[in-house]
Amino acid sequence: MHEESELVTGEAVVLDLRVAKLASRALAMALDVLVQFALLLGAVMVLTFTVPFADEALFLTLMLVFVVLIMVGYPVTFETLSRGRSLGKMAVGLRVVRVDGGPIRFRHALVRGLAGFVVDFWALGLFGAVAVIVSLCSSNGRRVGDFLAGTLVIRERVAEGPAYAAIGMPPGLEGWAAQLDLTRLPDDLALASRQFLARFRELRPEASHALGWGLAQQVGNALGTPVPPGVPPWAFLAAVLAERRNRDHARAFQAYAARPGFPPQPHPAQPFPAQAASPWSPAPGVPAVAQPDPPTPPSGTPVPAENPFTPPS
Numbered sequence: 001m002h003e004e005s006e007l008v009t010g011e012a013v014v015l016d017l018r019v020a021k022l023a024s025r026a027l028a029m030a031l032d033v034l035v036q037f038a039l040l041l042g043a044v045m046v047l048t049f050t051v052p053f054a055d056e057a058l059f060l061t062l063m064l065v066f067v068v069l070i071m072v073g074y075p076v077t078f079e080t081l082s083r084g085r086s087l088g089k090m091a092v093g094l095r096v097v098r099v100d101g102g103p104i105r106f107r108h109a110l111v112r113g114l115a116g117f118v119v120d121f122w123a124l125g126l127f128g129a130v131a132v133i134v135s136l137c138s139s140n141g142r143r144v145g146d147f148l149a150g151t152l153v154i155r156e157r158v159a160e161g162p163a164y165a166a167i168g169m170p171p172g173l174e175g176w177a178a179q180l181d182l183t184r185l186p187d188d189l190a191l192a193s194r195q196f197l198a199r200f201r202e203l204r205p206e207a208s209h210a211l212g213w214g215l216a217q218q219v220g221n222a223l224g225t226p227v228p229p230g231v232p233p234w235a236f237l238a239a240v241l242a243e244r245r246n247r248d249h250a251r252a253f254q255a256y257a258a259r260p261g262f263p264p265q266p267h268p269a270q271p272f273p274a275q276a277a278s279p280w281s282p283a284p285g286v287p288a289v290a291q292p293d294p295p296t297p298p299s300g301t302p303v304p305a306e307n308p309f310t311p312p313s
Contacts, residue, residue, distance in 0.1 A: 071117050084151075115148050119144045168238070176228065193215050219236070
């Protein structure tokens with residue numbers, strides 16, 4: 001199975017997404033199954049103590065309802081509320097997205113949940129054999145539910161590298177960025193811009209320009225200022241984020257400087273201890289031997305210049 005997938009969006013832009021491998025998906029599925037069976041065990045215990053033993057039909061009916069709610073409702077609920085992540089996927093660092101890279105909605109999660117219960121895993125899936133076979137035959141590791149819902153499982157958690165270096169201010173945009181009103185910039189939009197700048201060199205040029213221009217327009221609309229003419233989208237986003245970071249640092253320093261006892265007062269000067277006698281000093285009562293004067297350099301010898309790092313007297 002390929003680790004990366006080339007997907008084409010509706011704007012004919014090729015996206016590079018890190019496709020989840022079969023091993024990581026199996027681990028996430030195993031964690032979800034443990035949670036589901038724990039919920040089923042709790043449901044059985046509740047029904048055992050609440051439903052009369054004589055009414056076996058009611059017990060079986062309620063048990064079937066709980067099975068469907070837990071095996072189908074659990075993944076559908078979590079993937080809908082968390083935009084594509086169940087508890088197992090959160091632990092492993094996976095997410096379900098649409099084939100165009102966008103977040104899934106309730107209908108995508110519902111189709112995946114129903115197909116997973118009926119075809120991929122339980123009813124007709126031979127305890128996951130169908131899902132494994134279809135995933136191995138798919139170039140992107142998609143199971144039947146992914147094909148029906150138009151989704152894909154990708155990896156979110158990747159090792160940090162040089163692309164996550166600190167964002168610097170592009171030259172020539174310092175004065176322009178200093179006049180921006182950054183209080184209207186939403187945190188989620190700033191985070192999306194930072195993630196784009198961390199990965200835009202890894203994307204194809206077409207995808208990098210399309211995503212960067214879209215984010216730059218969103219940031220410009222939020223700030224009420226357009227992208228300056230001739231400034232590429234990545235430079236515009238970098239200037240906004242660098243100025244935002246600098247202002248946050250300045251506010252943090254001002255808050256620290258306002259604390260009592262800042263700046264710290266120097267300690268009172270301590271008198272230097274008396275200099276100990278040198279072991280080469282003459283004994284008391286013994287006259288000191290006169291030291292000869294240093295030799296005078298001959299005429300024409302350049303005098304060494306003073307050390308430029310010596311502090312002035």
